[in-house]
Every structure is written in C-alpha cells, then in structure tokens.
Amino acid sequence: MKERLNLDERLAAAAMNGMTTAVWAEVQPDKVAIYDPDGRTRTFGELNANANRIVRLLRQNGLQAGDAVALVCSNRAEFVEVVAATLRAGFRITPVNWHLTADEVAYIVNDCEAKAVFCEARIATCGPAVAQCPNVVVKLAIGGEIPGFLPYDEALAPLDGADIDDAVLGNAMMYTSGTTGRPKGVYRAQPVVALQALYSMRGYDHETSVQLCAGPAYHAAPLAFDVRAAMGAGCPLVFIDKWDSELVLKTIAERKVTHLHLVPIMFQRLLALPQEVKDRYDVSSVQYIVHGAAPCPPEVKLAMIEWFGPVLSEYYAGSEGGAGFTISSEEWLKKPGSVGKRPALLGSKILDEQGEECPTGVPGTIYHQLPPGGGFTYYKDEAKTQANRVGDYFTMGDVGYFDEDGYLFLTGRNAETIISGGVNIYPQEIDNELIKHDAVADSSTVGVPHDEWGEQVKAVILLKPGYQPSEELSQEILAFARANLPAFKVPRSIDFVTDLPRSEAGKIQRNKVRAPYWEGRKRQI
Template sequence: MEDLKDRASLDQRLEAAAMVGMTTAVWASVQPDKVAIVDPNGRSKTFAEINAAANKLTRLFRERGLKAGDSLALVCSNRAEFVEVLAATLRAGIRITPVNWHLTPDEIAYIIKDCEAKILVGEQRVHAVAEAARECPDLVLKLAVGGDIPGFENYDQLLEPIDGSDIDDPVLGNSMMYTSGTTGRPKGVYRPVPAVTPQAMYAMRGYDHETSVQMCAGPAYHAAPLAFDVRAAMGAGVPLIFIDKWDSEHVLRTIHEHKVTHLHLVPIMFQRLLALPDAVKAKYAVDHVKYIIHGAAPCPPEVKHAMIEWFGPVLSEYYAGSEGGAGFAIDSHEWLRKPGSVGKRPALLQVRILDENGNDLPNGQAGTIYHQLPPGGGFSYYKDEAKTQASRVDGFFTMGDVGYFDEDDYLFLTGRNAETIISGGVNIYPQEVDNELIKHDAVADSATVGVPHDEWGEQVKAVILLKPGYTPSDALAQEILDFGRATLPAFKVPRSLDFVTELPRSEAGKIQRNKVRAPYWEGRTRQI
C-alpha cells in the first residue's frame, strides 16, 4: 500500500512539473545517478547531468536576452545534447524546431529563417550547418556541439561555469515540426498550445522507471522518434539508448545487451531485422521487449505477422500526422483480428470519409480521410494561411490520405491523394526533385513519383520528357541522375529514371502525378 501511495505522489509531482517543463528535474531528484542517455559512442549521462545542462542552457538563453516565445533550431544527430537542449527549451518557454541534418545548406537555412530562430544549436559533424548559419543574420546565439564550428560558440565551454541548479521560474516551451506538401518548401506545423503527455499514457504503455529501457533507432529530429522514443523516455524517467546509424545486428545486439523494453520502428526496420540469418537472430534474446510502436509507412501484413511471431504480440501501430487529429492505434491482438487495419474509429474526435464533392461516404466505400480539429483549431501551417485553409472542410482537415471504414468501423488505408513519397518511413516531396532535374539542358519536363519497392515501401523514380533533339539512352538517364545528385540530398535522388513522350497536365498546368504513378501500381491492392 505504501508503494502505491509513493507512486501516486510521484505521479502528482510529475503531472505538475510537466505543465512547466520540469519533468526532467523531478526525475533528477528521484534518481540523480541513474543513466538517462547512452550515446552511440558509449558515452553516458545521468538524469542529474541532463537536468543540470538544461538549467545552464536556460540561464544562458536569458543572459543573452532571449525570452519565452523565442525560437530555437536544433541541427543535431542522436546524442545527449539533443535531449539537453530539448529539456532546456521545455522549461525556458522556447519553441524548438529540430531540423533534418541531412538536408542541404539552403534547405537548413530556409527552415532556420522560416521558424524565426534566434538560437541555433548545430553539430560539428554536420558540415552544412556553418554555411546555413551564414545565411541567417537574425541569429542571436549559435552553439557548436561535438567540436568547433566557425562563427559558433563552443557548447561545453560556454556551459561549464554556469549554475546548474533548478531554475525557480520555469515556463513551458513548445515545438514546431516541419512538414510539406507539393510546393517544394516545408511548412511548420504550429500549435499555440504545447502538448503535454499525461503520466497515465506511460503506464498504459507498460513503462516502469525502475526496469524499463527505451531505444531510439530512428533520427530524433523526426516527429515519431522524437515523440515515441525521446519524449517518452524523458517523461517516463527511463534510460534512452541512442542508435546513430542502422545496422541490423547492432540494433538486435543493443536490444539484447541493454535489455531494451520499449522502441519505435518503421516497417523497413522490421524487414531488415527479419532478413538477418536465423543463426544471428538466435544469438540475441528479445523476450524482455514489452512495447514496439510503429507507423510512418504501411507495413505489409506478412512482415507484421513475422514480427509478432518473433517478438510476441507487443506491436502497436499508429496512424497520424504531424498535424495531429484524432489519431488511430491498434495493438497486436486487435490487428490479428483485423489484419491491415490501422485501428478503430476514435471515440473522441470524429473522422469522416468524403468523396470528391465533399459528401460523406458509407462504410465500405473509399474516399479522402478528414480528421476533426480539436477545440480552438488545433494547428496551422506557420505563416501560410492559404495552405492551412486548403486542407479544411467544416472543422475537419485532411492529410491527403484515402481509405474506408469496414462494417466494424476499422479504418483501412487504400491510397494517398497527397503527392508525398514515403520511402522507408521518410517523407520525400517530389516537387523538390523536379525543381532540380528540370534544370538539366535535356529535360523539358519532370514528374517524380513513388513506385513500389518491396523493402522501402516506395522508391523515388524520375519520369522525364526530353527536349527536342535529345534521344533517350541509359547514358543520358545516368547523366540526369548524376546532375540531380549534385544538388539534392542523397535520400531524395531518384533511384531510377524512365523517359516518356508526354506528361499529363491539367488545364491549369498542374502535373497530374496520380496518372504518372498509376501504371507502376497496377495490380497492387494498396496504391500508396
């Protein structure tokens, strides 16, 4: 009984602390010497060390004249400083935008400026960050993590002399992730009210701060690993084991050696783990894993069946987006009864299936999925009211996905109106690719699409219309791909290229990408 009272008291402290961004401070007082973070290089930091760094950063921000409501851009890989900076922004009232550090200097600079960052924390290994910073004159503070960067102040040296004790006037910070559609430039998903996860959610997922261990195998700058790995570990008070680069046996070994209980994965990670030789898989125990959450890309039913057979019924699938909405979830037991579904119709916020004319469709008929906005509007695309309103109908918004409810109100995804390519759980925006390929002297028009790929879900393909006087050839295809590789991040470069004699466009001049994509998806039941 006493243990239950102690737990209830701790939960009350954590709930109160979460409202002002001080959850890490509570865990630092409860378990100061417990390891909070294990870096890919083996470096570890305790809860007390993470908390002290957050307090130091908050004081540094204030010394430099920064205040609640200001913005910070974080360009950093999976390492302890990522969590320290996040913990600082939560208590300093700062809005944090994690940036994909694989982007080009121009793309990074665009996000830094668009989110109106006054603080930039960049990692020395990310060579693009120095060039990006030079394009951002409004930065007040630039901190270099993991080594020196020209024009930046050294993170460790600057924090070392600052007081690390808890600040007494915390203000809850916010976050703004970036997403995109077809315009070629990402947009911030802005919510005026920060989201706070209740402690009951961690209990529902089976966390125990004394025995649970979280692993983050995906990039922390991505919304899902940030929420389900990083923020979950911080909120539940459990160690977070960072993986820097995917290696299937290393990941499996990490799960085994660190007794990982909770993790977020995407389907391609499932496939890579399953592809390991049976002798390798047999070397590592996984029976201690309690909770694997997955989403971000469709998971082939046979892959999910194999994972459940291996790890047990511990998989939980979600369907949601950076924009929010009701959200869908389905655990292994429920999914085995409804294979292929992403979950049952939510009880709180509504979800509608609409046809092209905005009419509601009955169960069994596929249409565009619209999610009800929460009271107050939920989100807006930062500084883009036109894009915000374009996705809305009568208090509902869409992410461009297509699906239907079955007779039992379970949702099945059948397609996507949006042109976004999801390859291995990573969003790629085709217009960005087209904008570069069209610069080649031989290219008259370009339509980049996602085509089926057994491992990645989708793979990037360029469909090219040549200018008069140019003849299709393997050599020219390679030349165009190499041309794109010179300016695009590696993950956006098309993996293949087809030549066509015409590309369909609407009367308004918009490329009809669905028509370009359709032949590649013939015979597939899920045209994603």
C-alpha cells in the same frame, strides 16, 4: 504505494511547466539517462543541470518565452539537453533534419524565426546554413568547433545548473517533409502537455524500463515516442546513430530494451537478417514496439508479431496530429491491415471528391476533426492551412476506408492515386500483395503515362538478396499478382531497382519513384 502516488502527482504537475526531467533528477540523480552511440553517458542529474544552464545562457542573450530555437544535431545527449531546456523555458524548438542541404537548413532556420541555433560540428552544412540566417543571435557548436559558434561545453560550464524557479512550458514546431514545395512548420499556439498516465498505460517502469531510439531523433515520431517518452517515464534512453539491423538486436539483448519505436522498413530489414543472426540475440525483454509513419504490409507485421510476440502497437497520425487511431497486436490480428477503430473523442470521416461521405468499404480522403481551439496552422501559410480544411476537419492527404465495424484501412495518398481510364487505383493495396511474393523485398507501385488510359499501373520492385532481375521472374510476380488482385489493379509491367527512395521517416517517396516516367509529360490528375 503512497510514495508512488506522490511521485505520480509530482510528475503530473511538472508536466504542466516542462520540469519532468527535474523531478527524475531529484529521484534518481545518478542513474544513467542517456547512452550515446560513442559510449558516453549522461545521468539524470547531469542532463537536468545542463538543461538549466542552457536556459540561463539563452536568457542572458535576450531570448524570452515564445522565442524559437533550432536544433541541428544527431542522436546524442546534447539533443536531449536542448529539448529539456526549451521545454522548461517556454521556447519553441524546431529540430532540423541534418541530412538536408545548407540552403534547406537555412530555409527552416529562417522560416521558424530561430534566435538561437545548436549545431553539431560534424554536420558540414551547419556553418554555411547559419551564415544565411541574419536573425540568429546565439550559435552553439556541439561536439567540436564551427567558426563563429560558441563551444557548447565551454559556454555552459560556468553557469548555474540548479533548477530555474520560473519554468514555463515550451512548445515544438515540426516541419512537414515537403514532398511538394518547401516544407511547412506545423504551428500550435498552445503547447501540448504530455499526459503522464500514458507511460503507465504503455507499461513503463522507471526502475526497469529501457528505451531504444533507433531512428532520427529530429523526426516527430522518434522525438515523441523515444526521446520524450524516456524523459517523461524516467527510463534510460539508448541512442543508435545509424540504422544497423544486427546492432539493433545486439543492443536490445545487451541493454535489455523494453520499449522502442520502429517504422515498417526497419521491420523488413530486421526480418531480412539470416535466421542464425536472429537466433543469436535474446529479444524477450521487449514489451512494447510502437510503429507508424508509413503503411505496414500485413505480411510484414504478422512476421514481426510471430517473432517478438503481440507487443506491437500501431498508430496513425502525422506532424499535424490526427484523430488518435491506435491498434494493439491482439486487435490487429482480428483486423489485419487496419490502423485502428474510429476514435471516440475526435471524429474522423472519409469524403469523396465532391465532399460527400463515402459508404462503408469505399476509399476516399481521410479527414480528422480538429481539437477545440483549432489545433494547428501551417506557419505563415494561411492558404495551405485552409486548403486542407473542410469545416472543422483537416486532411493530411491520406486515402482509406472504414469497414463495417468502424476500422480504418489505409490505401494510399491523394497525390499517389493512380487514375487509369477514370478509375481510382490505390497503390498501397497493390504493394501489400506484391510484398508477399518470396522474391520481393519491397515494392512501390506507380502510375506511368499511357496514351489511351491516361495512366497504367507499374510495379517498381526491390528484390531480396539472392534473386536476380529477369523476364521470367517478372512474369512470375505478375502471375502472382493476378492470382491475388482484381484485374484492374494488376500491374501491367514491372521494373526492378537496386534501391527505393525513402523519407527520413522510412516512407517510400513514391513521387520520386514516379518522376522519371513523367519527364517531359504533364500528369493529368
């Protein structure tokens, strides 16, 4: 017990200057820290040594605490090494979505003012993107060659891997998904210190826990709940390169995965597997599935709880942060559809279009209280920063309501609200019902032009395998909707599609679903 207390104290102190990984490297140097998709591994000792080498390399090239580093890399060990390095050297890291175009990558690298970039060779956009970034002074290529870049392994090999003795806690600046206009950096003047106590609260044990990262590590949620959690808790991190439902189950069974972060579309794809495939894999090792990023239809979440047990923990937040809504499986079963109770520490309120607080049960824009000191700003965009503020509260554009017990229910986003005949209709509520129909794999309800009402409700539906689009099925789904929704929320029509556009976080991009219906017309909202 005394040794455990001593370790906890050392970890808590190390979290203050970004050296948590160094503590784990001392405690368990030969334990595997990362399992890569291609079978490669990194021990905690190797991970920590490379983090120190990266710091020395960047310092040799003139980088100082506060300078920015961009990382364009898939799920692999080098991603974690760069994160570990920036955490201990005071650098500000921006992981970049490597699915973006070269121009989009270049915009983020330039906008975040990166002086160093780490790029994976297999990502074809990296070379052309960085060629547009004149302020980058250090360029490293991971896993292959990129003309004009230093090879990662060769550049690090001659450098000292011993712990640096002047660690400074680093920062991160994530970029919003940019559904309207260019993405913006979410900037915090002060780095966020990871609370070590959270890991024990989530059931981590460095001797037995195994973390799975099945989503893109460059996204805020997998970075926090998978990568940073494994680094802080001292447990192995198993990377999957690309979503494969059966591979996820196989990995859980073979690696005895205990912790993982998923999003609702991943739930749906796992649930859609044939029963004989699901029965093939033992998932009893799973102790904690954290999920968020997109609203989860209650029917889907209930099916996951029935399969995995009451191990799901939901959060509601964004890149900007949030008031800290969370809800356990047990609590959710009493309040199906909720994302948690009003937090005690930071306030949260629902405001109408006039800025007045909405009564219980009435949807409005959700506002979260900023922490002391102001929280965040959108990097180099004061106008956008102020546009989402009301006093010391900010909004991410989400719409929802509190029930009589103070539990929050999400109904959509302001930009997604359908206004038909002057009445606000929240599409997520409709989707949550439509997905209960046996034929519906997923749904994205949108508002389409209507000469009299302004907008009319249309459901754009993805069918489950084995079902074919037909007028008969359309009428059956509409009848199902009429039996479960108020008349004004029932879709007036249905379109069937073979795919629905999604962000890297798994959210349906409702604006892209809606756009074709509004071509040549101006949406009045």
